[in-house]
Amino acid sequence: MYKMLVVDDESLTRDYLKLTIPQINPGWEVAHVASDGKEALEILDQHAVDLILTDIKMPVMDGLTLCKIVSKMSPRPRTVILSGHDEFTFAKEAITYGVNEYLLKPIVKEELRVVLERITHDLDKEKSQLLTQQSMQILSEDSKNHVVKNFLKAVIVDSNAEIKVLYPLLFRLKVSLIETEGNLMILSLDEDMILRKSIPYADIPVFKYILQQITTEIVEEGRVFYDTEENTIVLVTGDCQDDLIKQCRAIHAKVADAIYRSTGITISGAIGNCVNDVLRLNSSYRKARKMLMSRLLSGGNSCFAFSDESKDMPSILELDKTMMAIQSGLLDRNETNYMVSVRNYAELMGGYQLPVVYRYGVHLIRSIAAMNPNFTDEGIQAAQTILRKLESPTLQAPSKEEVLLNFYEILKSFILHATPKHDNENEHDLVARAKEYIYSHYSEPISLAIIADTIGVSASYLSNIFHKSVNESxxxxxxxxxxxxxxxxxxxxxxxxxxxxxxxxxxxxxxxxxxxxxxxxxxxxxxxxxxxxxxxxx
CATH class of the missing domain: 1.10.10.60 (Homeodomain-like)
Structure with a gap:
């Protein structure tokens, strides 16, 4: 219940308000009354109130002087003045002292009720905001960092439902992720080196964890998180693109050095484009993912910055196109299509030395696994075991035909181990189901990840086939x-x-x-x- 102080030199008015106010708004209690401003200040010195309802013309100290003094109090109670028609000039001056409302005499019950409702609403809102603010202050730094990580992950997977909840929470926590410019950098283990070192596939998550922990020691807490493939993602902020790229390369160099010294494994980094809005970081992430494919062309243990003019971009786009053709052939169970596409993929390698074959082979396996979330770790392990058959005791490079036969065997292994939810569906069917979902749920928060999960494919695969089929994203x-x-x-x-x-x-x-x-x-x-x-x- 809110407490009120009524100040009026007429006892009849004081008694009337004390009786009437609880009747028209039970949320209010006239806790104190005073006959002038001086007496009101004495009461305020001893008791806190939420609202002062005061007349303007009073002996000893008038209402205007009282409002002026009250305006400097902290916390300051709300004030409402009572004035006659001939006192409007005084009422306007009182408003400069932060008076919230004024009422004309004689008092009309309905007008008083409306004023009290408005002030009650403001006080309720203020109380709620204060409670929220106090709750936010209680949160530990770990909790705040957890919110930031979840928000950033929601942005890169385009999860509108989570963004809707977490974005306002960041404001309440007073967390500003991008002041001027920012981008995302992907740090990824070079899995072809893990394969060459004969490290069991089941141990890869351990190395991914080590990578994130080392990165967190180097980068500000809360700006490091996992993507859906458990790559380490870093939010980097700065004043301009050149500054961001410089920071990213420095982070990659420190992390790569620490990882190599402790594990003997190299990592690659990929830097996305520069953005000025945190909600556009998904664009930076997608471009970093595309740029990460540069390690296929020039090897790992490097940091690649995205640029439309990059010399690698034509080759990356061709690799992307070829991989989509392989995925389409597999989905349609069209052996001719995926065999031809794999041959094209092998021709893009430019050489058949074992490190190159491993890089392309691991990318092939990861891309196939990504198109179906039901593809198991055992399936990936089986595919990598097949890839390692290309090792030779004499360290000779395998022939092109040996590589092709190996890649064909990997694809057949995929078909054997994959357990898709919808065996008979081709690209056209999947896109039709995605469109049907959009038509049925357009009024709700929709993300690509939600649609992909509903129809049983990966978000990246759905994005590719949707764009190809509908000719728009x-x-x-x-x-x-x-x-x-x-x-x-x-x-x-x-x-x-x-x-x-x-x-x-x-x-x-x-x-x-x-x-x-x-x-x-x-x-x-x-x-x-x-x-x-x-x-x-x-």
């Missing part, structure tokens, strides 16, 4: 569906509020919705709505 398709539905709602109900339309088509922020709508229809939703209303009247 899933996010563009989802946006188009949402905009078409929004336009339909605005046409059907020209009087509907824009904020309600925004919510019905899956947007948390009406500002964001309006921006996207304007880009799509070349006019704001309000203008579109007005034109539809005018057309109906005409």
């Amino acid at each position: 899933y996010i563009k398709f989802l946006t188009r569906v949402r905009m078409e539905q929004a336009a339909k709602l605005l046409r059907a109900r020209p009087s509907e509020k824009i904020i309600d339309v925004s919510d019905k088509v899956g947007y948390v922020s009406v500002k964001h919705f309006s921006h996207v709508f304007k880009q799509h229809f070349y006019m704001p939703p309000g203008e579109y709505q007005e034109k539809q209303a005018a057309a109906l009247k005409g």
Whole structure:
């Protein structure tokens, strides 16, 4: 219950308010009364109140002077002044002292009720915010870092549901992840070296853990986290792209040196593009993943920075295209297609020395495993065992045909070990199911990861086949569906509020919705709505 101090030189008014206020708002108690400002200050010196309701004209000390003194108190109670029609000038001056409301005499119950409701709402909100703030302060640094890691991981996998929960929490924790510019860097074990060292596949998670722990010792806590493949990801911030790349290379060099000295294993780093908004870090991550493929071309133990003009980019794009063809052939159980695609893949290697073959072989295995989340560790282990058959006691490089036969055997091993949820589905069926999911759930938080999990494939694989089949990314398709539905709602109900339309088509922020709508229809939703209303009247 909130406490009030009533200050008025008329005893009749004091008695009336003391009796009436609890009746019109049970959440309030007139805890104290005073006949002038001086007496009110004496009470305030001994008792805390939430609201002062004071007359302006009083003997000894008037209400205006009282409000002026109260405005300097901390914490400062809310104040409401009572004034006659001829005292409006005084009322305006009182407002400069932080007075929240004023009421005209004689007091009207309904007006008093409305004022108390407004102040109650403000106090409730303030109390809630204070409680939240105190709760945030209680959180340990470990808890805060856990929130940051989960948020960053949600961003790179495009998990809108988690972002919706965690992003406001970062604001309450007063965590600013990017001040000016930032990017993501991937640190990844060179698994071909692990294979060459005959380290059991089951031990790889141990080395991945060591990699993250060493990176966390070097980089600020909370900025280091895992992606879905348990690569170590680092958020790096700075003033410009050159500064970011310099920082990333320095981090990679320190971590790589520490890892090599303790384990004898090398790591590769890949630096994504520079962004100025934390919610755009998924773009930086995707480009870092693409750039990580440079280690196929030039070997590991290096740090590769993304650039559209990179000399490696044409080869990376060709490798990507060929891998998609292999995945498509496997999904369709089309042996001719995946055999031809594997031959093309082998021709892109440029040489058949064992380190090169291992790099490409490990990438082939990882890419195949990624297209089906049900592909087991045992399947990967079996595929790597097949790859190691290429080792020769004489250390001679295998021939092209030996490599091809080995890769064919790996693919057959994949078919044997994979247990897909939908054996008879091809790319067309999967894309159709993804589109059906979008049509049914466009009003909800949707991410590529959610759709992929629903239909039983990996997010990266779904992204590739969706773009190939529909000729646009899933996010563009989802946006188009949402905009078409929004336009339909605005046409059907020209009087509907824009904020309600925004919510019905899956947007948390009406500002964001309006921006996207304007880009799509070349006019704001309000203008579109007005034109539809005018057309109906005409």
